[in-house]
Amino acid sequence: MSDANLLLSARQLAFSYGGAPVFAGVDLHIARREIVCLIGASGCGKSTLLRLLAGLAEPGSGSVTVDGESGAWRAAKASVVFQSPALLPWLSVADNVGFGLDFACRPAEGKAARHERIARVLDLVGLTGQGEKKPQALSGGMAQRVALARALARDPEIIYLDEPFSALDAITRESMQDLLVALAHQQQSAALLVTHDIDEALRIGDRVLLLAGCADGGPARIVGQWQPDGRVPRQHRSPALNHMREEILYALSNPGPAWFPDL
Template sequence: MTGTTATAVDTPVVQAQGLGFRYAQALGEAVFSDVSLSVGQREIVCLLGGSGCGKSTLLRVLARLEAPADAAHTTGELHFMGAPHLRPHPRAALVFQQPALLPWLNAERNVGFGLDFAHQSAITRSALRQRVDEALAAVGLQGQGRLFPAQLSGGMAQRVALARALVREPVLLLADEPFSALDAITRAEMQQLLVDLVHRWQTAALLVTHDIDEALLVGDRIVLMGARPGRIVREWRVDIARPRRADSPEAGALRLQILGALHAARQADPTPSP
Protein backbone atom coordinates (compact mmCIF):
# COMPACT_ATOMS: atom_id res chain seq x y z
CA MET A 1 0.00 0.00 0.00
CA THR A 2 1.19 3.50 -0.78
CA GLY A 3 0.10 6.94 0.31
CA THR A 4 0.74 9.58 2.92
CA THR A 5 0.38 9.37 6.66
CA ALA A 6 1.18 11.54 9.66
CA THR A 7 4.82 11.47 10.74
CA ALA A 8 5.52 11.12 14.45
CA VAL A 9 8.43 12.84 16.11
CA ASP A 10 11.32 10.73 17.40
CA THR A 11 10.32 10.90 21.07
CA PRO A 12 6.85 9.40 21.70
CA VAL A 13 4.33 11.53 23.54
CA VAL A 14 3.35 8.49 25.60
CA GLN A 15 5.27 5.24 25.86
CA ALA A 16 4.43 2.09 27.80
CA GLN A 17 6.99 -0.68 28.20
CA GLY A 18 5.99 -4.07 29.61
CA LEU A 19 2.93 -2.54 31.27
CA GLY A 20 0.72 -4.82 33.34
CA PHE A 21 -2.23 -4.15 35.63
CA ARG A 22 -4.53 -6.01 37.98
CA TYR A 23 -7.19 -4.59 40.28
CA ALA A 24 -6.47 -4.71 43.99
CA GLN A 25 -9.61 -6.74 44.70
CA ALA A 26 -8.96 -9.23 41.89
CA LEU A 27 -7.43 -12.52 43.01
CA GLY A 28 -7.01 -13.93 39.51
CA GLU A 29 -4.99 -12.92 36.50
CA ALA A 30 -4.08 -9.41 35.39
CA VAL A 31 -6.47 -7.33 33.31
CA PHE A 32 -3.62 -6.88 30.83
CA SER A 33 0.02 -7.89 30.82
CA ASP A 34 3.31 -7.00 29.12
CA VAL A 35 1.83 -4.22 26.98
CA SER A 36 4.38 -2.13 25.07
CA LEU A 37 2.85 0.75 23.15
CA SER A 38 3.80 4.25 22.00
CA VAL A 39 2.03 7.17 20.33
CA GLY A 40 3.87 9.99 18.60
CA GLN A 41 2.95 13.60 17.89
CA ARG A 42 0.38 14.02 15.09
CA GLU A 43 -0.22 10.26 15.15
CA ILE A 44 -3.54 8.46 15.65
CA VAL A 45 -3.22 4.94 17.00
CA CYS A 46 -6.40 2.86 17.01
CA LEU A 47 -6.70 0.11 19.61
CA LEU A 48 -8.85 -2.83 18.50
CA GLY A 49 -9.84 -5.94 20.41
CA GLY A 50 -12.73 -8.04 21.61
CA SER A 51 -14.92 -7.16 24.58
CA GLY A 52 -13.22 -7.76 27.90
CA CYS A 53 -9.64 -7.66 26.65
CA GLY A 54 -8.80 -4.60 28.78
CA LYS A 55 -8.75 -1.80 26.17
CA SER A 56 -10.68 0.71 28.30
CA THR A 57 -8.70 -0.19 31.42
CA LEU A 58 -5.46 0.32 29.50
CA LEU A 59 -6.70 3.75 28.41
CA ARG A 60 -7.44 4.71 32.02
CA VAL A 61 -4.03 3.46 33.14
CA LEU A 62 -2.36 5.53 30.41
CA ALA A 63 -4.31 8.55 31.72
CA ARG A 64 -3.28 7.54 35.25
CA LEU A 65 -6.92 7.40 36.35
CA GLU A 66 -6.06 3.89 37.52
CA ALA A 67 -2.98 4.69 39.60
CA PRO A 68 -0.33 2.22 40.76
CA ALA A 69 -1.47 2.70 44.35
CA ASP A 70 -4.90 1.32 43.38
CA ALA A 71 -3.50 -1.98 42.17
CA ALA A 72 -2.25 -5.03 43.98
CA HIS A 73 0.21 -5.56 41.17
CA THR A 74 1.43 -3.11 38.55
CA THR A 75 4.38 -3.87 36.30
CA GLY A 76 6.32 -2.09 33.60
CA GLU A 77 7.12 1.52 32.87
CA LEU A 78 5.02 4.42 31.60
CA HIS A 79 6.47 7.70 30.29
CA PHE A 80 4.66 10.86 29.23
CA MET A 81 6.56 13.56 27.31
CA GLY A 82 9.80 11.76 28.15
CA ALA A 83 9.28 11.69 31.93
CA PRO A 84 7.88 9.00 34.26
CA HIS A 85 4.08 9.20 34.22
CA LEU A 86 2.90 8.69 37.80
CA ARG A 87 -0.28 10.77 38.12
CA PRO A 88 -2.88 12.46 35.89
CA HIS A 89 -1.33 15.20 33.77
CA PRO A 90 -3.23 18.38 32.76
CA ARG A 91 -2.05 17.98 29.14
CA ALA A 92 -3.45 14.47 28.75
CA ALA A 93 -7.18 14.63 27.97
CA LEU A 94 -9.74 11.81 27.96
CA VAL A 95 -12.92 11.64 25.86
CA PHE A 96 -15.51 9.05 26.87
CA GLN A 97 -18.18 7.14 24.94
CA GLN A 98 -20.86 9.41 26.42
CA PRO A 99 -20.38 13.22 26.43
CA ALA A 100 -20.93 13.40 30.22
CA LEU A 101 -21.86 17.10 30.09
CA LEU A 102 -23.08 18.87 33.22
CA PRO A 103 -26.77 19.66 32.46
CA TRP A 104 -26.84 22.88 34.53
CA LEU A 105 -23.96 24.43 32.57
CA ASN A 106 -24.18 25.72 29.01
CA ALA A 107 -21.80 24.52 26.31
CA GLU A 108 -19.10 27.13 26.87
CA ARG A 109 -19.09 26.59 30.64
CA ASN A 110 -18.94 22.81 30.11
CA VAL A 111 -15.93 23.31 27.85
CA GLY A 112 -14.14 25.52 30.37
CA PHE A 113 -15.09 23.40 33.40
CA GLY A 114 -11.99 22.42 35.37
CA LEU A 115 -9.56 24.89 33.83
CA ASP A 116 -9.45 26.82 37.11
CA PHE A 117 -8.91 23.72 39.28
CA ALA A 118 -5.88 23.76 41.56
CA HIS A 119 -3.86 21.24 39.52
CA GLN A 120 -4.21 23.34 36.36
CA SER A 121 -1.86 26.18 35.44
CA ALA A 122 -3.17 29.60 36.50
CA ILE A 123 -5.16 31.31 33.76
CA THR A 124 -6.82 34.72 33.54
CA ARG A 125 -10.54 35.04 32.84
CA SER A 126 -9.90 36.60 29.44
CA ALA A 127 -7.42 33.87 28.46
CA LEU A 128 -9.88 31.21 29.58
CA ARG A 129 -12.65 32.75 27.47
CA GLN A 130 -10.35 32.90 24.45
CA ARG A 131 -9.38 29.24 24.82
CA VAL A 132 -13.01 28.19 25.17
CA ASP A 133 -13.99 30.18 22.07
CA GLU A 134 -11.10 28.67 20.09
CA ALA A 135 -12.00 25.13 21.18
CA LEU A 136 -15.67 25.58 20.26
CA ALA A 137 -14.68 27.04 16.88
CA ALA A 138 -12.31 24.11 16.27
CA VAL A 139 -15.19 21.62 16.56
CA GLY A 140 -17.56 23.75 14.47
CA LEU A 141 -19.66 25.16 17.31
CA GLN A 142 -18.75 28.83 17.17
CA GLY A 143 -21.71 30.92 18.32
CA GLN A 144 -23.36 27.92 20.04
CA GLY A 145 -21.73 28.30 23.44
CA ARG A 146 -24.88 29.46 25.25
CA LEU A 147 -26.83 26.31 24.40
CA PHE A 148 -27.46 23.86 27.25
CA PRO A 149 -26.95 20.09 26.92
CA ALA A 150 -30.71 19.48 26.60
CA GLN A 151 -30.68 21.70 23.48
CA LEU A 152 -27.85 19.79 21.77
CA SER A 153 -28.07 16.87 19.36
CA GLY A 154 -25.95 13.80 20.06
CA GLY A 155 -23.32 14.93 17.60
CA MET A 156 -23.22 18.46 19.01
CA ALA A 157 -22.89 17.12 22.56
CA GLN A 158 -19.94 14.95 21.53
CA ARG A 159 -18.37 17.99 19.82
CA VAL A 160 -18.67 19.87 23.12
CA ALA A 161 -16.99 16.93 24.89
CA LEU A 162 -14.17 17.03 22.33
CA ALA A 163 -13.84 20.81 22.78
CA ARG A 164 -13.65 20.27 26.56
CA ALA A 165 -10.61 18.08 25.90
CA LEU A 166 -9.03 20.47 23.40
CA VAL A 167 -9.36 23.51 25.67
CA ARG A 168 -6.72 21.94 27.91
CA GLU A 169 -4.29 22.21 24.97
CA PRO A 170 -3.46 18.50 25.27
CA VAL A 171 -0.41 16.85 23.79
CA LEU A 172 -2.21 13.51 24.23
CA LEU A 173 -5.86 12.78 23.49
CA LEU A 174 -7.22 9.47 24.81
CA ALA A 175 -10.64 8.52 23.38
CA ASP A 176 -12.76 5.55 24.47
CA GLU A 177 -15.19 4.76 21.61
CA PRO A 178 -16.36 8.38 21.50
CA PHE A 179 -18.44 8.03 18.32
CA SER A 180 -20.09 4.62 18.81
CA ALA A 181 -23.48 6.04 19.87
CA LEU A 182 -23.78 8.39 16.87
CA ASP A 183 -25.63 7.81 13.60
CA ALA A 184 -23.56 6.83 10.56
CA ILE A 185 -23.40 10.29 8.95
CA THR A 186 -22.57 12.13 12.18
CA ARG A 187 -20.02 9.47 13.05
CA ALA A 188 -18.25 9.93 9.71
CA GLU A 189 -18.16 13.70 10.28
CA MET A 190 -16.70 13.25 13.77
CA GLN A 191 -14.08 10.80 12.51
CA GLN A 192 -12.87 13.33 9.95
CA LEU A 193 -12.98 16.07 12.58
CA LEU A 194 -10.72 14.01 14.85
CA VAL A 195 -8.16 13.54 12.06
CA ASP A 196 -8.22 17.26 11.23
CA LEU A 197 -7.85 18.30 14.88
CA VAL A 198 -4.95 15.94 15.58
CA HIS A 199 -3.02 17.34 12.63
CA ARG A 200 -3.97 20.98 13.25
CA TRP A 201 -3.40 20.96 17.03
CA GLN A 202 -0.19 18.89 16.79
CA THR A 203 -1.46 16.37 19.33
CA ALA A 204 -1.21 12.60 19.67
CA ALA A 205 -4.31 10.40 19.90
CA LEU A 206 -5.08 6.88 21.06
CA LEU A 207 -8.58 5.79 20.01
CA VAL A 208 -10.25 2.68 21.43
CA THR A 209 -12.74 1.25 18.94
CA HIS A 210 -14.56 -1.99 18.07
CA ASP A 211 -15.07 -0.80 14.49
CA ILE A 212 -12.45 -1.99 11.98
CA ASP A 213 -13.67 0.48 9.34
CA GLU A 214 -13.33 3.36 11.81
CA ALA A 215 -9.76 2.29 12.53
CA LEU A 216 -9.00 2.08 8.79
CA LEU A 217 -10.46 5.53 8.10
CA VAL A 218 -8.89 7.29 11.09
CA GLY A 219 -5.75 5.50 12.18
CA ASP A 220 -2.11 5.90 11.23
CA ARG A 221 -1.46 2.65 13.10
CA ILE A 222 -3.83 -0.09 14.23
CA VAL A 223 -2.95 -2.17 17.29
CA LEU A 224 -4.80 -5.40 18.08
CA MET A 225 -5.21 -6.47 21.69
CA GLY A 226 -5.88 -10.10 22.65
CA ALA A 227 -7.59 -11.23 25.82
CA ARG A 228 -7.03 -13.25 29.01
CA PRO A 229 -5.01 -11.26 30.02
CA GLY A 230 -4.97 -8.45 27.49
CA ARG A 231 -1.80 -8.13 25.44
CA ILE A 232 -0.71 -6.68 22.10
CA VAL A 233 -0.81 -9.44 19.49
CA ARG A 234 -0.50 -7.59 16.17
CA GLU A 235 0.11 -4.14 14.69
CA TRP A 236 -0.39 -2.58 11.25
CA ARG A 237 0.73 0.75 9.78
CA VAL A 238 -2.03 2.23 7.63
CA ASP A 239 -0.19 3.70 4.64
CA ILE A 240 -3.32 4.68 2.73
CA ALA A 241 -3.58 8.21 1.28
CA ARG A 242 -6.17 10.55 2.77
CA PRO A 243 -9.03 11.11 2.29
CA ARG A 244 -9.72 7.41 2.70
CA ARG A 245 -12.62 5.21 1.65
CA ALA A 246 -13.57 2.08 3.57
CA ASP A 247 -14.44 0.35 0.27
CA SER A 248 -11.05 1.00 -1.39
CA PRO A 249 -8.98 -2.04 -2.44
CA GLU A 250 -6.21 -1.09 0.02
CA ALA A 251 -8.66 -0.85 2.91
CA GLY A 252 -10.33 -4.10 1.87
CA ALA A 253 -7.03 -6.00 1.87
CA LEU A 254 -6.05 -4.66 5.29
CA ARG A 255 -9.54 -5.36 6.66
CA LEU A 256 -9.15 -9.05 5.74
CA GLN A 257 -5.81 -9.20 7.56
CA ILE A 258 -7.30 -7.63 10.68
CA LEU A 259 -10.36 -9.92 10.62
CA GLY A 260 -8.09 -12.93 10.34
CA ALA A 261 -5.98 -11.76 13.27
CA LEU A 262 -9.10 -11.03 15.35
CA HIS A 263 -10.39 -14.53 14.66
CA ALA A 264 -7.02 -16.07 15.59
CA ALA A 265 -6.92 -14.03 18.82
CA ARG A 266 -10.41 -15.20 19.74
CA GLN A 267 -9.52 -18.82 19.03
CA ALA A 268 -6.48 -18.46 21.30
CA ASP A 269 -8.63 -17.11 24.17
CA PRO A 270 -9.27 -20.02 26.56
CA THR A 271 -12.31 -18.33 28.09
CA PRO A 272 -15.54 -18.86 26.10
CA SER A 273 -17.46 -15.78 24.98
CA PRO A 274 -20.69 -15.09 26.91
Protein backbone atom coordinates in the same frame (compact mmCIF):
# COMPACT_ATOMS: atom_id res chain seq x y z
CA MET B 1 10.41 5.45 15.87
CA SER B 2 13.12 7.95 16.82
CA ASP B 3 13.46 9.11 20.43
CA ALA B 4 12.94 12.72 19.31
CA ASN B 5 9.56 11.83 17.79
CA LEU B 6 8.41 9.62 20.68
CA LEU B 7 5.62 11.11 22.80
CA LEU B 8 4.05 8.29 24.82
CA SER B 9 5.98 5.29 26.06
CA ALA B 10 4.31 2.45 27.99
CA ARG B 11 6.48 -0.46 29.07
CA GLN B 12 5.48 -3.86 30.44
CA LEU B 13 2.08 -2.73 31.69
CA ALA B 14 0.05 -5.27 33.64
CA PHE B 15 -3.31 -5.05 35.34
CA SER B 16 -5.42 -7.50 37.36
CA TYR B 17 -9.00 -7.31 38.55
CA GLY B 18 -10.15 -9.33 41.52
CA GLY B 19 -6.93 -11.32 41.35
CA ALA B 20 -7.46 -12.29 37.70
CA PRO B 21 -4.97 -10.84 35.18
CA VAL B 22 -6.63 -8.66 32.51
CA PHE B 23 -3.51 -7.94 30.46
CA ALA B 24 0.23 -8.24 30.95
CA GLY B 25 3.48 -7.34 29.24
CA VAL B 26 1.95 -4.51 27.21
CA ASP B 27 4.46 -2.27 25.43
CA LEU B 28 2.99 0.65 23.49
CA HIS B 29 4.59 3.71 21.93
CA ILE B 30 2.95 6.68 20.20
CA ALA B 31 4.71 9.33 18.17
CA ARG B 32 3.93 13.03 18.16
CA ARG B 33 0.91 13.90 15.96
CA GLU B 34 0.17 10.19 15.40
CA ILE B 35 -3.36 8.72 15.54
CA VAL B 36 -3.30 5.17 16.90
CA CYS B 37 -6.45 3.03 16.99
CA LEU B 38 -6.74 0.23 19.54
CA ILE B 39 -9.17 -2.56 18.70
CA GLY B 40 -10.08 -5.85 20.36
CA ALA B 41 -12.97 -8.02 21.46
CA SER B 42 -15.35 -6.84 24.18
CA GLY B 43 -13.94 -7.34 27.65
CA CYS B 44 -10.31 -7.74 26.60
CA GLY B 45 -9.20 -4.66 28.56
CA LYS B 46 -9.07 -1.88 25.93
CA SER B 47 -10.82 0.73 28.08
CA THR B 48 -8.82 -0.27 31.14
CA LEU B 49 -5.58 0.12 29.20
CA LEU B 50 -6.70 3.57 28.02
CA ARG B 51 -7.43 4.59 31.63
CA LEU B 52 -3.98 3.47 32.73
CA LEU B 53 -2.31 5.41 29.92
CA ALA B 54 -4.37 8.50 30.77
CA GLY B 55 -3.45 8.32 34.45
CA LEU B 56 -7.00 7.56 35.60
CA ALA B 57 -5.96 4.24 37.13
CA GLU B 58 -2.70 2.68 38.24
CA PRO B 59 -1.17 -0.44 36.65
CA GLY B 60 -0.20 -3.44 38.71
CA SER B 61 3.27 -3.09 37.18
CA GLY B 62 4.99 -1.24 34.39
CA SER B 63 5.49 2.43 33.57
CA VAL B 64 3.98 5.16 31.40
CA THR B 65 5.57 8.44 30.38
CA VAL B 66 4.36 11.27 28.14
CA ASP B 67 7.13 13.46 26.78
CA GLY B 68 9.35 11.92 29.42
CA GLU B 69 7.04 12.88 32.30
CA SER B 70 5.18 10.55 34.66
CA GLY B 71 2.61 10.95 37.44
CA ALA B 72 0.54 14.14 37.67
CA TRP B 73 2.73 15.91 35.11
CA ARG B 74 1.88 13.18 32.60
CA ALA B 75 -1.85 13.61 33.23
CA ALA B 76 -1.56 17.37 32.74
CA LYS B 77 -0.39 16.78 29.15
CA ALA B 78 -3.46 14.69 28.25
CA SER B 79 -7.23 14.91 27.73
CA VAL B 80 -9.84 12.15 27.69
CA VAL B 81 -13.07 11.84 25.67
CA PHE B 82 -15.45 9.07 26.75
CA GLN B 83 -18.25 7.20 24.97
CA SER B 84 -20.75 9.41 26.77
CA PRO B 85 -20.12 13.16 26.43
CA ALA B 86 -20.41 13.38 30.26
CA LEU B 87 -21.56 17.01 30.15
CA LEU B 88 -22.73 18.64 33.39
CA PRO B 89 -26.43 19.46 32.75
CA TRP B 90 -26.51 22.51 35.03
CA LEU B 91 -23.65 24.20 33.17
CA SER B 92 -23.76 25.95 29.81
CA VAL B 93 -21.85 24.63 26.81
CA ALA B 94 -19.12 27.23 27.42
CA ASP B 95 -18.82 26.35 31.11
CA ASN B 96 -18.67 22.63 30.25
CA VAL B 97 -15.83 23.33 27.82
CA GLY B 98 -14.01 25.36 30.47
CA PHE B 99 -14.53 22.83 33.25
CA GLY B 100 -11.16 21.87 34.70
CA LEU B 101 -9.20 24.79 33.30
CA ASP B 102 -8.82 26.17 36.82
CA PHE B 103 -7.58 22.91 38.37
CA ALA B 104 -4.35 23.10 40.35
CA CYS B 105 -2.35 21.28 37.65
CA ARG B 106 -3.21 24.02 35.15
CA PRO B 107 -1.24 27.26 34.77
CA ALA B 108 -3.06 30.31 36.10
CA GLU B 109 -5.07 32.17 33.47
CA GLY B 110 -7.08 35.38 33.54
CA LYS B 111 -10.82 35.55 32.87
CA ALA B 112 -10.42 37.18 29.45
CA ALA B 113 -7.83 34.64 28.29
CA ARG B 114 -10.03 31.77 29.51
CA HIS B 115 -13.05 33.19 27.64
CA GLU B 116 -10.95 33.52 24.47
CA ARG B 117 -9.68 29.94 24.82
CA ILE B 118 -13.22 28.57 25.15
CA ALA B 119 -14.49 30.60 22.19
CA ARG B 120 -11.55 29.40 20.08
CA VAL B 121 -12.17 25.68 20.65
CA LEU B 122 -15.93 26.05 20.16
CA ASP B 123 -15.15 27.64 16.81
CA LEU B 124 -12.78 24.78 15.98
CA VAL B 125 -15.51 22.17 16.50
CA GLY B 126 -18.14 24.16 14.59
CA LEU B 127 -20.14 25.44 17.59
CA THR B 128 -19.52 29.16 17.27
CA GLY B 129 -22.20 31.10 19.16
CA GLN B 130 -23.55 28.01 20.95
CA GLY B 131 -21.82 28.66 24.28
CA GLU B 132 -24.92 29.75 26.20
CA LYS B 133 -26.95 26.63 25.39
CA LYS B 134 -27.50 23.90 27.96
CA PRO B 135 -26.56 20.26 27.18
CA GLN B 136 -30.20 19.13 27.01
CA ALA B 137 -30.68 21.39 23.96
CA LEU B 138 -27.97 19.59 21.98
CA SER B 139 -28.11 16.68 19.55
CA GLY B 140 -25.88 13.67 20.15
CA GLY B 141 -23.35 14.87 17.60
CA MET B 142 -23.28 18.38 19.06
CA ALA B 143 -22.78 16.99 22.57
CA GLN B 144 -19.78 14.99 21.38
CA ARG B 145 -18.40 18.13 19.73
CA VAL B 146 -18.63 19.85 23.12
CA ALA B 147 -16.80 16.93 24.73
CA LEU B 148 -14.10 17.19 22.09
CA ALA B 149 -13.88 20.97 22.59
CA ARG B 150 -13.46 20.42 26.34
CA ALA B 151 -10.57 18.06 25.62
CA LEU B 152 -8.95 20.51 23.19
CA ALA B 153 -9.27 23.44 25.60
CA ARG B 154 -6.47 21.92 27.68
CA ASP B 155 -4.04 22.12 24.72
CA PRO B 156 -3.20 18.43 25.21
CA GLU B 157 -0.18 16.74 23.72
CA ILE B 158 -2.24 13.55 23.50
CA ILE B 159 -5.99 12.87 23.47
CA TYR B 160 -7.38 9.52 24.67
CA LEU B 161 -10.77 8.60 23.19
CA ASP B 162 -12.85 5.67 24.41
CA GLU B 163 -15.34 4.80 21.65
CA PRO B 164 -16.69 8.36 21.51
CA PHE B 165 -18.56 7.94 18.22
CA SER B 166 -20.13 4.51 18.69
CA ALA B 167 -23.61 5.79 19.58
CA LEU B 168 -23.83 8.19 16.63
CA ASP B 169 -25.52 7.54 13.30
CA ALA B 170 -23.25 6.62 10.38
CA ILE B 171 -23.19 10.08 8.76
CA THR B 172 -22.54 11.92 12.03
CA ARG B 173 -19.93 9.35 13.04
CA GLU B 174 -17.99 9.85 9.82
CA SER B 175 -18.21 13.62 10.24
CA MET B 176 -16.80 13.33 13.77
CA GLN B 177 -13.99 11.09 12.53
CA ASP B 178 -13.05 13.74 9.97
CA LEU B 179 -13.19 16.41 12.67
CA LEU B 180 -10.92 14.42 14.97
CA VAL B 181 -8.32 14.00 12.25
CA ALA B 182 -8.45 17.68 11.31
CA LEU B 183 -8.19 18.86 14.90
CA ALA B 184 -5.41 16.44 15.83
CA HIS B 185 -3.37 17.70 12.90
CA GLN B 186 -4.22 21.35 13.52
CA GLN B 187 -3.47 21.15 17.25
CA GLN B 188 -0.47 18.90 16.61
CA SER B 189 -1.83 16.46 19.20
CA ALA B 190 -1.40 12.71 19.17
CA ALA B 191 -4.48 10.55 19.72
CA LEU B 192 -5.25 7.05 20.98
CA LEU B 193 -8.73 5.92 19.91
CA VAL B 194 -10.30 2.79 21.40
CA THR B 195 -12.87 1.37 19.00
CA HIS B 196 -14.75 -1.82 18.13
CA ASP B 197 -15.14 -0.61 14.55
CA ILE B 198 -12.41 -1.98 12.25
CA ASP B 199 -13.58 0.27 9.42
CA GLU B 200 -13.25 3.33 11.67
CA ALA B 201 -9.74 2.26 12.67
CA LEU B 202 -8.67 1.72 9.06
CA ARG B 203 -10.23 5.02 7.99
CA ILE B 204 -8.44 7.34 10.42
CA GLY B 205 -5.62 5.39 12.07
CA ASP B 206 -1.97 5.93 11.23
CA ARG B 207 -1.53 2.62 13.04
CA VAL B 208 -3.99 -0.02 14.22
CA LEU B 209 -3.13 -2.15 17.25
CA LEU B 210 -4.95 -5.32 18.30
CA LEU B 211 -5.30 -6.21 21.98
CA ALA B 212 -6.32 -9.85 22.42
CA GLY B 213 -6.22 -12.65 24.94
CA CYS B 214 -4.05 -15.69 24.40
CA ALA B 215 -5.53 -18.90 23.05
CA ASP B 216 -4.71 -20.62 26.35
CA GLY B 217 -6.82 -18.12 28.30
CA GLY B 218 -3.88 -16.07 29.54
CA PRO B 219 -3.90 -12.28 29.96
CA ALA B 220 -4.39 -10.10 26.91
CA ARG B 221 -1.52 -8.38 25.14
CA ILE B 222 -0.98 -6.46 21.93
CA VAL B 223 -0.71 -9.16 19.29
CA GLY B 224 -0.91 -7.23 16.04
CA GLN B 225 0.00 -3.99 14.36
CA TRP B 226 -1.07 -2.63 10.96
CA GLN B 227 -0.10 0.58 9.16
CA PRO B 228 -2.65 1.46 6.45
CA ASP B 229 -1.40 3.37 3.43
CA GLY B 230 -2.83 6.66 2.26
CA ARG B 231 -3.66 10.00 3.78
CA VAL B 232 -6.28 10.09 6.54
CA PRO B 233 -9.22 10.22 6.58
CA ARG B 234 -9.26 7.55 3.88
CA GLN B 235 -12.37 8.04 1.74
CA HIS B 236 -12.37 4.79 -0.22
CA ARG B 237 -11.44 1.27 0.82
CA SER B 238 -8.72 -0.03 -1.49
CA PRO B 239 -7.99 -3.72 -2.15
CA ALA B 240 -5.05 -3.36 0.27
CA LEU B 241 -7.37 -2.05 3.01
CA ASN B 242 -9.87 -4.84 2.31
CA HIS B 243 -7.08 -7.38 2.72
CA MET B 244 -5.97 -5.68 5.94
CA ARG B 245 -9.54 -5.79 7.27
CA GLU B 246 -9.75 -9.53 6.61
CA GLU B 247 -6.38 -10.02 8.28
CA ILE B 248 -7.55 -8.16 11.40
CA LEU B 249 -10.78 -10.17 11.52
CA TYR B 250 -8.78 -13.39 11.31
CA ALA B 251 -6.44 -12.24 14.08
CA LEU B 252 -9.43 -11.37 16.27
CA SER B 253 -10.83 -14.87 15.80
CA ASN B 254 -7.50 -16.67 16.11
CA PRO B 255 -5.41 -15.07 18.88
CA GLY B 256 -1.95 -16.54 19.08
CA PRO B 257 1.69 -15.52 19.20
CA ALA B 258 2.38 -11.84 18.56
CA TRP B 259 2.59 -11.11 14.83
CA PHE B 260 4.38 -7.80 15.26
CA PRO B 261 6.44 -7.81 18.45
CA ASP B 262 8.25 -4.54 17.66
CA LEU B 263 5.63 -1.97 18.64
